[in-house]
Each structure stands twice: as structure tokens, then as C-alpha cells.
Amino acid sequence: xxxxxxxVGQPGGGGAEARAEWSAGVEAALKFAAWAGLLLALIGLxxxxxxxxxxxxxxTARQFATLATVPTAFPTxxxxxxxxxxxxxxxxxxxxxxxxxxxxxxxxxxxxxxLTVWFIVVYREAAVGMEPMVLSGAxxxxxxxxxxxxxxxxxxLGAAWWLRGRVPR
Amino acid sequence: MSALGLLExxxxxxxxxxxxxxxxxxxxxxxxxxxxxxxxxxxxxxxxVPLLAGVALLLVVAEGRPHRVRSGVLVALTLGALLTLVALxxxxxxxxxxxLELAGVQEGAPEAARRAVLKTFGLGAIGAAFLAVCTTxxxxxxxx
Numbered sequence: 534x535x536x537x538x539x540x541v542g543q544p545g546g547g548g549a550e551a552r553a554e555w556s557a558g559v560e561a562a563l564k565f566a567a568w569a570g571l572l573l574a575l576i577g578l579x580x581x582x583x584x585x586x587x588x589x590x591x592x593t594a595r596q597f598a599t600l601a602t603v604p605t606a607f608p609t610x611x612x613x614x615x616x617x618x619x620x621x622x623x624x625x626x627x628x629x630x631x632x633x634x635x636x637x638x639x640x641x642x643x644x645x646x647x648l649t650v651w652f653i654v655v656y657r658e659a660a661v662g663m664e665p666m667v668l669s670g671a672x673x674x675x676x677x678x679x680x681x682x683x684x685x686x687x688x689x690l691g692a693a694w695w696l697r698g699r700v701p702r
Numbered sequence: 703m704s705a706l707g708l709l710e711x712x713x714x715x716x717x718x719x720x721x722x723x724x725x726x727x728x729x730x731x732x733x734x735x736x737x738x739x740x741x742x743x744x745x746x747x748x749x750x751v752p753l754l755a756g757v758a759l760l761l762v763v764a765e766g767r768p769h770r771v772r773s774g775v776l777v778a779l780t781l782g783a784l785l786t787l788v789a790l791x792x793x794x795x796x797x798x799x800x801x802l803e804l805a806g807v808q809e810g811a812p813e814a815a816r817r818a819v820l821k822t823f824g825l826g827a828i829g830a831a832f833l834a835v836c837t838t839x840x841x842x843x844x845x846x
Contacts, residue, residue, distance in 0.1 A: 608716055608752035615712045623705040673726045680722045684715045695708055 563624035570617020571633055574641075577609030597659040600652040601674040604681035607645065611685050614638050615692045622699045635696045642689030649682025710763040716756025717779070723749055736797040736804070743794035744818060746787070747825040754832055757783070761836055764843055773844035780840055784833040791826050794819075 584602050589595035614637050621631040656675050663671060703711075727745050732738040757780060764772050798819055805815035 608719065608755070611712065611715065612752075612755060615708070619705050619708050619712070622708075669730075673729070677723060677726050681719050684719050688712065688715045691711065692708060695703055 560624055560626070563620045564626075564628060564630065566620035567617045567624065567628075567630035567634060570613045570615075570620060571630060571637070572613070574610050574613030574617065574637060577606050577613055578641075580609065581606040593655060593658050596655045597652075597671070597674075600648065600655055601678065603648055603652075604678055604685075607681050607685045610641060611688055614641060615688060618692045618696045622696050631696065631699075635693055638689045638693035638696065642686050642693060645682055645686040645689060649678060649686065652678045652682070706763050706766050709759055713756045713759030713763065716752050717760065720749070720753030720756060724753070736800040739793050739797040740801050740818075740822070743790040743826065744822045746790055747822055747829060750825070750829045753783070754829060757833070757836055761839060764840060768843060768846075770844065773840055776840040777837065777844050780833055780837040784830060784837055787826060787830050787833060791823070791830070794822055794826075 581603060584599055584606070589599070614634060617630065618634045618638055621628075621634050624631075652675070656671065660668060660671055724746055727749065728742045757776075760776055760779070764776050801819075802812065802815055805812050
């Protein structure tokens with residue numbers, strides 16, 4: 534009683550069955566992780582969309598403030614989309630989630646880079662006539678947007694490229 | 703690139719952007735100003751989650767693909783983050799009495815200040831515990 538036993542699987546017997554069951558479990562877990570990643574990305578994108586409400590496209594100061602807030606949502610979106618892509622790419626059968634994640638990463642990667650370029654354009658307009666104190670804050674916001682935009686944009690595009698090679702044709 | 707490689711890249715992006723965010727939020731330095739000193743700790747723990755998620759992903763990769771240099775970098779990263787968090791905790795602890803004194807002047811402010819203190823130290827303690835576990839684990843990976 535209380536002694537530890539080593540159970541050796543028989544080839545083609547209980548061991549193979551257990552392995553097959555384990556593989557099926559891993560496959561189901563990876564598919565679940567892919568869908569969970571998509572859901573997490575949707576939460577992040579919803580948060581990002583709310584930043585834009587109400588839309589004030591004509592107002593440079595408002596555009597600047599909105600675009601400076603946008604990078605805050607990038608980590609959540611990346612954890613969802615890239616994490617989901619890794620799970621979908623590691624699964625043997627991709628399913629619908631793989632297609633959504635491939636498209637999602639490509640679109641979000643391009644959108645992140647486009648938002649970064651837009652922020653640079655808006656910064657150049659907004660910085661004219663700023664007080665030195667406000668300008669220092671604006672420069673920090675620009676540096677943050679550049680680092681976040683380039684890093685997350687490249688990450689999403691890299692994830693889309695990586696997943697593209699794993700889509701069954 | 704393998705799945706673990708992409709996971710490592712995601713981890714590094716989260717760690718680097720999280721680190722840059724913390725540095726930008728907390729500059730310029732204003733040591734001696736209790737409001738700024740407490741604000742540094744408060745803002746750091748509020749934006750700590752992506753950085754901790756990145757550290758966790760890097761640890762997962764180090765577990766799955768053991769490598770001495772990778773483990774060494776992870777030890778330096780987790781230990782550095784843990785010591786920074788402890789130092790910020792000490793700085794925030796010293797700035798609490800003058801902060802509460804300042805808040806006592808305005809009506810309703812002491813409650814908000816107490817909530818902020820509780821949130822900062824609660825989240826900071828959880829973050830520090832998480833980093834301590836990651837440091838121990840990465841040290842074990844480095845030494846084996």
C-alpha cells in the first residue's frame with residue numbers, strides 16, 4: 534500500500550490507446566485556445582473601437598488624443614490574435630478559427646501600421662504652437678506610438694505569414 | 703519558425719513594449735515629490751499585466767526549449783523586474799504619509815487616496831509574488 538508503480542504501455546495495446554486519447558485531448562485544447570484567442574482579440578478590438586466614440590475627425594487635438602490612447606489596447610489584441618494563431622497553427626486540423634486568425638492578423642497588422650503613420654501626420658499638425666510642457670508629453674506619446682506600432686504591426690504580419698505556411702491547401 | 707519561436711517573439715514584444723511604456727509614463731524623474739513617487743508605483747502596477755504576460759510566455763518557451771543563455775537572460779529579466787518592483791514599493795511606502803496628509807485637505811479625497819494605496823500595494827504584492835515564482839523557476843532552469 535502506498536507504493537509507487539510504473540505502468541509500462543503495451544505496443545498496440547493500452548499504451549497506444551492512451552497516446553491516441555492524449556493526442557485527441559491536445560488537439561481539442563489547441564482548437565479551444567484558438568477560439569479563446571479570437572474572443573480575447575474581439576474584446577481588445579471592442580475596447581479599441583470605443584476609444585473612437587464619438588468620432589471627431591475634423592478636430593486635430595481630438596484626433597491626437599484618440600490616436601495616443603489607441604496603443605493601450607494593442608497587447609490584448611496581440612495576445613488574442615497571435616496566441617490564437619500559435620494554437621491554430623500547432624493543431625493538426627485547423628478548422629474555421631485558423632482562417633479567421635490568418636485574416637485577422639493580416640488586417641490588424643496593416644491597420645496598426647496605418648494608424649502609426651496617421652499618428653505621425655496628426656502629431657506634425659498638432660505640435661505646432663504647443664506649450665513646451667504639453668509638447669514634452671506629446672513627444673512621449675509619439676515615441677510610445679512608434680514603438681508599439683512597429684512592434685505590434687510586425688508581430689501581427691509575422692504571425693499571419695507564419696500561419697499562411699500552415700494552412701492546408 | 704516553430705510555434706515556440708513565434709510564442710517567444712510574442713513574449714519579447716510584450717516585455718519590450720511594456721518596459722518602454724513604464725519608462726515613458728514615469729519620466730521625467732521627480733524624486734522628493736510624494737505625489738510623483740506614489741504615482742510611479744501606482745502607474746507601474748496598473749500597466750504591469752502585459753509585461754507579466756510576456757515574462758510568463760518567455761518562461762513557457764524556456765521550459766519547452768531549455769537553453770542556458772535563454773535561461774540566463776530570463777533570470778536577469780525577472781530578477782531585475784522583481785527588484786524594481788520592491789524598490790518602487792519602498793518608495794511608495796515612504797510617500798504614503800505625506801500623500802494622505804495632502805489628501806486630508808480636500809473633502810472626500812482621503813477615501814480615494816486610501817483606495818489608491820490599497821490597490822497599488824495589493825496589485826504590487828501579487829505582481830511581486832508572480833515575479834518571485836518566475837525568478838525561482840528560471841534560476842532552476844539556468845542551474846540544471
